[in-house]
Amino acid sequence: MGYVLGLQCRECGRQYPKEPLHVCEFCFGPLEIVYDYEQIRRVLSRETIARGPRSMWRYQPLLPLDGDPTVGLQVGFTPLIKAKRLGKVMGLNNLYIKNDCVNHPTLSFKDRVVAVAVSKAKEFNYDTVACASTGNLANSVAAHAAEAGLKSYIFIPADIEMTKVVGTLIYGTTLVGIRGVYDEVNRLCSEIAANFPWAFVNITIRPFYGDGSKTFGYEIAEQLGWKAPDHVVIPVAGSSLITKVWKAFNEFAHLGLIDEVKTKIHAAQASGCAPVTTAIKENRDFIKPVIPNTIAKSIAIGNPADGYYGIKTVKESGGYGEDVADDEIVECMKLLAQTEGIFAETAGGVTLGVARKLVAQGRIQPDDVTVLAITGNGLKTQEAVMGDVGSPILIDPRLSAFQDLFNGKEGK
Ligand SMILES: *Cc1c(COP(=O)(O)O)cnc(C)c1O
Ligand SMILES: [Zn+2]
Numbered sequence: 001m002g003y004v005l006g007l008q009c010r011e012c013g014r015q016y017p018k019e020p021l022h023v024c025e026f027c028f029g030p031l032e033i034v035y036d037y038e039q040i041r042r043v044l045s046r047e048t049i050a051r052g053p054r055s056m057w058r059y060q061p062l063l064p065l066d067g068d069p070t071v072g073l074q075v076g077f078t079p080l081i082k083a084k085r086l087g088k089v090m091g092l093n094n095l096y097i098k099n100d101c102v103n104h105p106t107l108s109f110k111d112r113v114v115a116v117a118v119s120k121a122k123e124f125n126y127d128t129v130a131c132a133s134t135g136n137l138a139n140s141v142a143a144h145a146a147e148a149g150l151k152s153y154i155f156i157p158a159d160i161e162m163t164k165v166v167g168t169l170i171y172g173t174t175l176v177g178i179r180g181v182y183d184e185v186n187r188l189c190s191e192i193a194a195n196f197p198w199a200f201v202n203i204t205i206r207p208f209y210g211d212g213s214k215t216f217g218y219e220i221a222e223q224l225g226w227k228a229p230d231h232v233v234i235p236v237a238g239s240s241l242i243t244k245v246w247k248a249f250n251e252f253a254h255l256g257l258i259d260e261v262k263t264k265i266h267a268a269q270a271s272g273c274a275p276v277t278t279a280i281k282e283n284r285d286f287i288k289p290v291i292p293n294t295i296a297k298s299i300a301i302g303n304p305a306d307g308y309y310g311i312k313t314v315k316e317s318g319g320y321g322e323d324v325a326d327d328e329i330v331e332c333m334k335l336l337a338q339t340e341g342i343f344a345e346t347a348g349g350v351t352l353g354v355a356r357k358l359v360a361q362g363r364i365q366p367d368d369v370t371v372l373a374i375t376g377n378g379l380k381t382q383e384a385v386m387g388d389v390g391s392p393i394l395i396d397p398r399l400s401a402f403q404d405l406f407n408g409k410e411g412k
Contacts, residue, residue: 037251098371142175216245275302
């Protein structure tokens with residue numbers, strides 16, 4: 001038994017039943033889930049959460065399922081690490097990394113949204129799930145569809161990283177590469193969704209999908225000892241995660257689980273695809289779509305579906321938005337790896353690069369509790385750093401060969 005009252009239009013407030021709907025038929029605004037917080041308050045406390053499973057499902061009353069989840073039971077509850085060595089480099093005394101590089105089962109935060117979406121698709125009795133993806137969603141939908149025994153169709157830009165292609169095909173899905181950028185993939189998928197009776201996780205059942213991202217925020221607050229941080233820096237693609245982390249902290253405060261939220265939410269993008277952070281810098285509340293050109297392919301969305309709400313989240317919270325160039329992304333991927341032992345994907349380099357800029361601008365102060373949202377694993381975007389990490393030194397299998405090397409007699 002869940003706690004969803006229905007759906008509601010974010011713009012005009014019109015109510016809809018708990019069905020696979022995603023846009024308001026009157027104003028075309030996006031629909032969101034309405035929860036019965038009075039009932040949730042009765043069943044959810046710090047103690048009940050702490051007694052729950054070590055997964056995102058410890059917050060199940062705040063997720064939009066009617067029954068128990070049926071796939072992705074191990075997703076979430078990833079480590080929140082105090083980053084002392086990186087903090088020292090950055091001049092921050094209270095720096096934390098929320099590490100979804102190691103999220104189960106496909107090594108990105110997308111497993112959170114997909115675990116909810118595919119469980120919900122089963123509740124709605126779909127036999128096929130689908131998505132438009134920049135790569136990580138593809139991996140996760142394919143994996144969870146396999147676990148659920150559902151058919152899947154997955155649509156990607158044809159030029160994404162080979163590891164993300166292989167890491168999708170392995171699950172036995174139908175993977176369709178589109179000759180175009182993500183925004184073209186997404187537009188095509190909207191048309192397909194209107195013609196095929198499939199649960200497109202980020203289109204047909206988008207309101208249900210999106211709320212899985214809230215668990216990223218719940219976990220941060222719980223792992224900090226039931227308080228929201230001063231800052232979170234979040235990589236932005238479609239702008240869903242950033243709005244949901246904000247929603248998560250505010251829901252926790254509304255339920256009395258944490259004190260008043262004073263968190264500043266900062267948006268991080270690559271300079272080669274920065275429609276959201278550019279709008280923030282130019283003090284606009286609307287997106288000017290761009291054509292992406294960056295190595296940070298997982299977040300290369302030129303016309304983000306929730307871009308308007310992403311901007312709004314940043315403004316409401318008092319945060320800011322910054323972007324970093326591709327060479328800084330690589331530099332920061334190496335910095336994170338070499339200070340904390342965490343190999344994050346390109347989006348992680350974006351987050352760290354942006355955090356560094358925010359520190360330099362004085363927007364993040366040395367003692368502020370700051371969390372970096374590290375959302376995906378670097379093993380999946382190796383192309384991005386391949387030319388920048390050197391190569392192994394080759395020697396013959398003899399001790400003298402190593403001694404020569406050690407004594408600097410043999411070069412690289
Ligand atoms: C999808 C993705 C994001 C951003 O997600 P949105 O909710 O679409 O903004 C961030 N990081 C990684 C690694 C992603 O795959
Ligand atoms: Zn409406």
